[in-house]
Structures are given as C-alpha cells and as structure tokens.
Amino acid sequence: xxxxxxxxxxxxxxxxxxxxxxxxxxxxxxxxxxxxxxxxxxxxxxxxxxxxxxxxxxxxxxxxxxxxxxxxxxxxxxxxxxxxxxxxxxxxxxxxxxxxxxxxxxxxxxxxxxxxxxxxxxxxxxxxxxxxxxxxxxxxxxxxxxxxxxxxxxxxxxxxxxxxxxxxxxxxxxxxxxxxxxxxxxxxxxxxxxxxxxxxxxxxxxxxxxxxxxxxxxxxxxxxxxxxxxxxxxxxxxxxxxxxxxxxxxxxxxxxxxxxxxxxxxxxxxxxxxxxxxxxxxxxxxxxxxxxxxxxxxxxxxxxxxxxxxxxxxxxx
Amino acid sequence: xxxxxxxxxxxxxxxxxxxxxxxxxxxxxxxxxxxxxxxxxxxxxxxxxxxxxxxxxxxxxxxxxxxxxxxxxxxxxxxxxxxxxxxxxxxxxxxxxxxxxxxxxxxxxxxxxxxxxxxxxxxxxxxxxxxxxxxxxxxxxxxxxxxxxxxxxxxxxxxxxxxxxxxxxxxxxxxxxxxxxxxxxxxxxxxxxxxxxxxxxxxxxxxxxxxxxxxxxxxxxxxxxxxxxxxxxxxxxxxxxxxxxxxxxxxxxxxxxxxxxxxxxxxxxxxxxxxxxxxxxxxxxxxxxxxxxxxxxxxxxxxxxxxxxxxxxxxxx
Numbered sequence: 001x002x003x004x005x006x007x008x009x010x011x012x013x014x015x016x017x018x019x020x021x022x023x024x025x026x027x028x029x030x031x032x033x034x035x036x037x038x039x040x041x042x043x044x045x046x047x048x049x050x051x052x053x054x055x056x057x058x059x060x061x062x063x064x065x066x067x068x069x070x071x072x073x074x075x076x077x078x079x080x081x082x083x084x085x086x087x088x089x090x091x092x093x094x095x096x097x098x099x100x101x102x103x104x105x106x107x108x109x110x111x112x113x114x115x116x117x118x119x120x121x122x123x124x125x126x127x128x129x130x131x132x133x134x135x136x137x138x139x140x141x142x143x144x145x146x147x148x149x150x151x152x153x154x155x156x157x158x159x160x161x162x163x164x165x166x167x168x169x170x171x172x173x174x175x176x177x178x179x180x181x182x183x184x185x186x187x188x189x190x191x192x193x194x195x196x197x198x199x200x201x202x203x204x205x206x207x208x209x210x211x212x213x214x215x216x217x218x219x220x221x222x223x224x225x226x227x228x229x230x231x232x233x234x235x236x237x238x239x240x241x242x243x244x245x246x247x248x249x250x251x252x253x254x255x256x257x258x259x260x261x262x263x264x265x266x267x268x269x270x271x272x273x274x275x276x277x278x279x280x281x282x283x284x285x286x287x288x289x290x291x292x293x294x295x296x297x298x299x300x301x302x303x304x305x306x307x308x309x310x311x312x313x314x315x316x317x
Numbered sequence: 318x319x320x321x322x323x324x325x326x327x328x329x330x331x332x333x334x335x336x337x338x339x340x341x342x343x344x345x346x347x348x349x350x351x352x353x354x355x356x357x358x359x360x361x362x363x364x365x366x367x368x369x370x371x372x373x374x375x376x377x378x379x380x381x382x383x384x385x386x387x388x389x390x391x392x393x394x395x396x397x398x399x400x401x402x403x404x405x406x407x408x409x410x411x412x413x414x415x416x417x418x419x420x421x422x423x424x425x426x427x428x429x430x431x432x433x434x435x436x437x438x439x440x441x442x443x444x445x446x447x448x449x450x451x452x453x454x455x456x457x458x459x460x461x462x463x464x465x466x467x468x469x470x471x472x473x474x475x476x477x478x479x480x481x482x483x484x485x486x487x488x489x490x491x492x493x494x495x496x497x498x499x500x501x502x503x504x505x506x507x508x509x510x511x512x513x514x515x516x517x518x519x520x521x522x523x524x525x526x527x528x529x530x531x532x533x534x535x536x537x538x539x540x541x542x543x544x545x546x547x548x549x550x551x552x553x554x555x556x557x558x559x560x561x562x563x564x565x566x567x568x569x570x571x572x573x574x575x576x577x578x579x580x581x582x583x584x585x586x587x588x589x590x591x592x593x594x595x596x597x598x599x600x601x602x603x604x605x606x607x608x609x610x611x612x613x614x615x616x617x618x619x620x621x622x623x624x625x626x627x628x629x630x631x632x633x634x
Contacts, residue, residue: 062424072563073527079396079497080421099463100493101523104397105422107379107495146416176417178424180396187504187529206418210390212504212532219533246389 001161004261004277005032007154008202008253010284010300010308011046013274015039015154017282023158024278030069030092032156033166037065037088040152041168044124045312048150051085052124053170055131056177061122063170064183067092070163070194076101077184080177081108085118088168091184105178122170129316134174146172151183153190153200155257157277163259165192165200165214172205181205187215196222197258199231203269204250211238217256227256228264228295235266236293253287266295318478321578321594322349324471325519325570327601327617327625328363330591332356332471334599340475341595347386347409349473350483354382354405357469358485361441362629365467368402369441370487372448373494378439380487383501384409387480387511393418394501397494398425402435405485408501422495439487446633451491463489468500470507470517472574474594480576482509482517482531489522498522504532513539514575516548520586521567528555534573544573545581545612552583553610570604583612 003023005016015036023032041050048054055061065087066077076094079102081087090112094101103111113119151169167183167190182188182205189205191214192198199217201208213234220230235254242249253267261277265287276282284300320340322333332353340349358367365371372378382404383394393411396419398404407429411418420428430436468486484500484507499505499522506522508531509515516534518525530551537547552571559566570584578594582604593599601617 073559074563075523075526080424097523099489099521099523100496102497102526103493103495104497105424105495107397107422107493110494172416176420176424177427178420178422179417180419180421185502185504186526187502187532191529204416206392206414206416209392209419209503212508212529215504215529215532216536219536242390246391 001159002261002278003157003159004257004263005036005154005156006255006257006263006273006275007036008152008200008255008273009150010272010274011040012036012152012154013282013284016274016276019156020276020282023156026159029156029158029162029164032158033067033154033164034088034092036154037152037166037168038086041086041088044126047127048170049152049168050087050170051120051122052127053122054127054173055123056175056179058177059128059131060177061170062177063087063168064180065091065168066184066186066190067095067166068164068186068190068192069095070165070192070198075186078108079104079180079184081112083109083119083121084112085120088166090117102184126316146174149181149202149204151202153202153255155192155198155200155255157257157259157261161194161259163192163194163198165190165198167200182208185209187212189214191215191218193218194259197227197256199254199256201252201254203252207242207250208252210242213238213254217254221256221258226264227258227262231256231264231266232293232295235268239268265297272300318476319578319595320474320476321574321580322353322471322473323572323574323580323590323592324353325469325517325572325590326467327589327591328357329353329469329471330599330601333591333593336473337593337599340473343476346473346475346479346481349475350384350471350481351405351409353471354469354483354485355403358403358405361443364444365487366469366485367404367487368437368439369444370439371444371490372440373492373496375494376445376448377494378487379494380404380485381497381500382408382485383503383507384412384483385481385503385507385509386412387482387509387515392503395425396421396497396501398429400426400436400438401429402437405483407434408483419501443633463491466498466519466521468519470519470572472509472515472517472572474574474576474578478511478576480509480511480515482507482515484517499525502526504529506531508532508535510535511576514544514573516571516573518569518571520569524559524567525569527559530555530571534571538573538575543581544575544579548573548581548583549610549612552585556585582614589617
C-alpha cells in the first residue's frame with residue numbers, strides 16, 4: 001500500500017522526513033501528523049508555531065491547533081490555548097471525546113493542565129524582542145501591525161489506508177487577544193476523509209474561513225480530480241471570487257494528498273512545502289501562482305535554503 | 318424582488334414575524350438576521366440562547382455567535398463570550414474587520430466591553446436552578462450531563478437581492494469551560510452567498526463540524542438543486558456516512574433558503590422551524606426524517622404550541 005505526507009512550509013521538512021521513516025515501517029497516519037507538527041512546535045526559530053511563536057498585541061502567545069482522523073471524522077481542536085508545549089497533542093486527545101472536543105481560551109488551557117500535558121512559558125526571549133520592536137515601530141510609523149500567519153498543516157496517508165490531518169499555529173503576530181484563524185476550523189483549516197484524501201491550509205485565517213477550501217478540495221478529489229486539479233480548481237476561482245466580492249483576497253496556500261499518496265498544492269503567494277511518499281523521497285518545493293489557474297512548482301534551491309536559515313536565525317536587536 | 322427569512326426552532330418565530338415586516342419595507346437581510354436573533358437572545362425562557370441560557374459545568378454561561386454577509390463573505394464570530402447581552406451584535410460588528418474577526422474567550426468579552434456592547438449577568442435564577450438540579454442528578458445517577466443544543470440559526474434574503482446568515486447559542490448544557498460547537502464555525506454552523514442562497518444548522522456541534530453541511534447545502538443549491546433537494550441530499554447521506562464511520566450520528570437539523578426566497582429543511586430528529594417570504598406568511602412547521610432521504614414537513618398544531626409554552630415556563634423546583 002502507498003503512504004505519504006505533505007505539509008505547509010519549509011519548516012515542516014524535518015518532521016516530514018521523520019514521519020516518512022515511521023510510515024514506511026507501518027506507523028499510523030495519526031502518529032505521522034502529530035509527530036511532524038511536534039517537531040515544528042518545539043523548534044524555537046519558527047516564529048509562527050508553538051515555542052518561539054510570536055505573541056499577540058499584549059505579549060501573550062495564544063495558539064490554535066486541530067487534529068482530524070479520516071477514518072471516523074473525529075475532530076479535536078483548541079484555540080487561544082496558552083503555556084502548552086504541544087497544542088497538537090491536546091487537539092488529538094480531544095478528538096477522542098464525543099462531547100467538548102473543541103475548547104477555547106482558558107478552558108482549553110485548563111483541560112491541558114488537568115490532563116497532564118507539558119506546560120511551558122512559550123514566549124522566547126527572541127519572540128519577546130520582536131514584539132517589543134514591533135510595538136515601537138507601530139508607535140513610530142502607525143503601521144498595520146499584522147503579519148506572519150505561517151500555520152503548519154499536515155496531511156498523512158499510512159500503509160493501512162488510513163489518513164489524518166492536523167494544524168498548529170500561533171496565529172497572526174500582534175493579533176487581538178482571543179483572535180482565532182482558520183487553523184482549528186474544520187473545512188477551512190483542514191479536512192480529511194480516508195476514502196478520498198485530505199487537505200490543509202495556511203494563510204490569512206479571516207479570509208480562509210470565507211472559502212471552506214480544505215473541504216472543497218477533498219470534495220473535488222472525491223469527484224475524481226487529481227489533488228493538483230482539485231487545488232487549482234478550488235483555490236484560484238475562490239481567489240478571483242473573493243477579490244471581486246470582498247475587494248481583496250488575503251494570502252492563502254493549500255496542500256492536498258489523496259488516498260493513493262498523490263499530492264497537489266495551490267497558492268496565491270510564494271509558498272514552500274515538503275512532501276514525500278513511498279515512491280518519492282521527502283523534498284522541499286517552492287510554489288507560485290501560474291497563468292490560467294495553474295501552479296508553478298519547482299524544487300527548492302540550496303541558495304534559498306541558506307538564505308532562509310540565515311534569516312530565521314538573524315540576531316534581533 | 319423576493320424576500321424571506323427562515324430560522325431554526327419555534328423560538329425564532331416572533332423574530333421572524335418582525336423581520337419579515339421590516340424586509341417588506343425594504344429592510345436589509347443583515348438587519349433581519351440580527352434582529353431575529355436579538356429577540357431570541359433577550360427572551361429569558363429559551364434556555365439554549367442568550368439570556369436565560371443554561372450554563373456550563375461551572376455555572377458560567379458562555380455563548381457562541383456568528384454573522385455572515387452573503388454579498389462580501391464577511392464573517393464575524395465569537396465563542397465562549399460571557400456577560401454580553403447580544404453576542405450576535407458583537408459578531409456582526411466583528412464581520413467588518415479585515416483582521417481579528419473571530420474572537421474567543423476572554424478576548425471576545427474584552428472586545429465587547431471596549432466597544433460598548435451591553436453587559437449583563439446572563440444567568441437567570443431559573444437557569445441557575447436547572448444547573449443546580451442537574452448537578453444533583455449527575456451525582457445521584459451518574460448521568461451523561463450533556464443536553465440541549467438548540468442554536469438559533471437564521472438565513473435572510475432582502476428585496477435588494479442581498480442575503481445574510483447568523484447563529485447564536487449558549488451551547489451544550491453542562492459543557493466544559495471553553496467548549497465550542499458548530500455555531501461560530503463557517504461552513505458547519507452557517508454559510509451564505511447572495512448569488513446562491515444560505516444555510517444554517519442546529520444540533521450536536523461536535524458532529525456538525527465533521528460534515529460541513531451548511532457549506533455543502535449552499536454548494537448544491539449553486540449546482541441547481543432546490544433548497545429542499547439540497548438539504549435532503551446533504552443531510553441524510555451524511556447522517557448515514559457518519560453512522561457507518563463514527564458509529565453514531567448526533568442530532569442535526571439544517572435550514573436553507575435560496576436567492577429566490579424558496580426554502581428547505583432536513584433533520585434527523587423532530588425539529589421545528591419558522592419561515593416566511595413575500596408570498597407565504599410567517600409560520601411554524603414541524604419536520605421529521607421521512608423515508609428514502611426525504612423530510613416530512615407539517616404545520617405546527619395549536620396543541621403542540623400550547624404544550625411547548627407550558628413546558629418552557631413550567632416552575633423549576
């Protein structure tokens with residue numbers, strides 16, 4: 001049987017490599033999704049997910065995450081959770097509950113505490129400095145403060161034919177307290193059906209929840225479209241529709257995999273992702289919107305990777 | 318031009334009557350949705366929405382609401398908001414913001430306070446007594462505590478051709494702190510596109526968010542199905558699929574209206590709703606699941622209404 005994993009952004013790559021090793025040995029899609037996301041949540045230099053993520057306007061890191069099982073449609077989700085090392089693990093545990101499986105704010109944090117999840121002050125010195133600098137910039141230049149919405153979204157297929165999807169994000173930098181994006185919202189941030197495939201999103205949550213794009217991509221795959229066709233024919237028409245009806249479409253990028261391990265992406269901004277399956281080794285690609293509702297996908301260059309590494313670790317004054 | 322409004326549950330009827338009067342005079346769909354929901358939020362005897370709603374396990378009333386404009390796809394939503402008289406009005410105001418338009422927990426309550434929305438202790442004496450009684454029953458009989466998830470969901474069409482949708486709910490009685498259902502989640506709790514139509518849901522949120530049924534009904538109407546066909550062909554196949562894959566489908570009921578004012582509903586439990594348009598006076602109906610994926614819809618009887626009135630106002634010991 002086939003297996004595979006696809007995830008948003010270059011940051012997902014180390015987790016994807018690890019999860020493919022485990023999938024090859026018969027590991028489950030649920031474990032692949034969770035372990036891929038945990039790697040990103042724990043890495044201090046990714047500033048939009050977990051530890052090291054950038055805080056809200058009050059300097060508090062509030063995180064969103066979700067987990068979905070494509071066999072049963074079980075969903076667990078948290079939004080605005082604080083001081084928890086692995087929001088994705090909390091979401092996954094919640095997915096087993098028939099009631100109360102989506103928790104927000106203090107209630108989510110309390111659940112994590114009562115259930116023994118690792119607590120941590122998730123605000124790094126580096127993130128705090130960036131927050132202080134941005135506050136100063138805002139005061140000086142009257143800038144729109146919002147920036148950075150690089151959610152990790154993962155879809156995995158295991159060799160038993162099961163699929164799962166998951167997301168984790170610290171949301172918009174400088175968001176208002178309690179702001180939630182698309183990441184914990186099924187249909188918008190993620191959707192998966194083991195009989196068909198799955199999809200996950202990253203981008204401006206406020207606009208993604210207007211389109212229900214993850215669900216729509218899965219639905220189009222169910223109608224027989226390839227993951228790439230489903231992504232192209234969902235993301236670009238919605239980009240056009242939103243531009244026409246709302247005036248402007250925020251950034252959004254979607255990844256998808258079907259139940260044969262085939263994959264696709266579509267995006268209206270420059271977008272990196274990591275993907276691998278039983279026949280293709282894990283690799284990072286860069287995608288851009290092409291002409292006539294198509295996506296241009298190229299292998300990442302060493303030059304890009306070097307510049308990225310330098311950028312995320314650059315000293316913060 | 319046509320106009321109309323449809324809403325979940327008998328409790329919506331007074332608001333629907335009022336909103337049709339206003340739509341007839343050229344009022345907007347957005348105002349119709351908000352005013353319908355405000356009537357229900359303010360009425361102390363409806364125990365699943367706003368003032369008089371039943372609290373969570375800790376005795377705190379936490380409310381969810383959302384508003385969507387079908388012209389622009391603007392969405393505003395709140396979840397776990399406390400001490401606010403009209404969550405729907407907060408959601409509607411948030412829908413105008415490009416960022417931070419979905420707020421949860423303390424952040425949502427803080428936003429309402431900063432923006433001058435009416436604050437109130439939303440827990441009535443009656444709701445408090447029901448909560449105390451349930452705690453006692455739980456201790457005595459080891460009951461599953463969860464009950465009551467009668468969200469108000471409204472879809473309105475105005476004579477200018479614009480449509481809006483909205484929801485408001487105090488969620489599951491005895492829910493865990495921070496629990497969120499489908500009501501504030503676009504695609505699951507509601508969806509509307511003025512070029513097509515809209516839909517809204519009530520039922521077990523944890524299961525509704527597995528199916529993205531509101532979006533799917535709108536999508537099917539876009540393909541040319543009538544609202545009733547779209548409801549039947551969305552709700553019952555998903556009921557069957559969830560029963561097969563998850564083991565059991567919770568209660569769910571959907572209402573829909575297209576951009577001609579035609580309407581439909583589908584439900585897997587006994588379900589009342591109120592609807593009217595430019596050719597049909599507002600009326601309450603009762604719906605049940607029929608054979609072969611159909612819905613049996615009958616006018617409500619005076620007997621049913623009398624029993625309902627008596628039930629919701631029965632003294633609580």
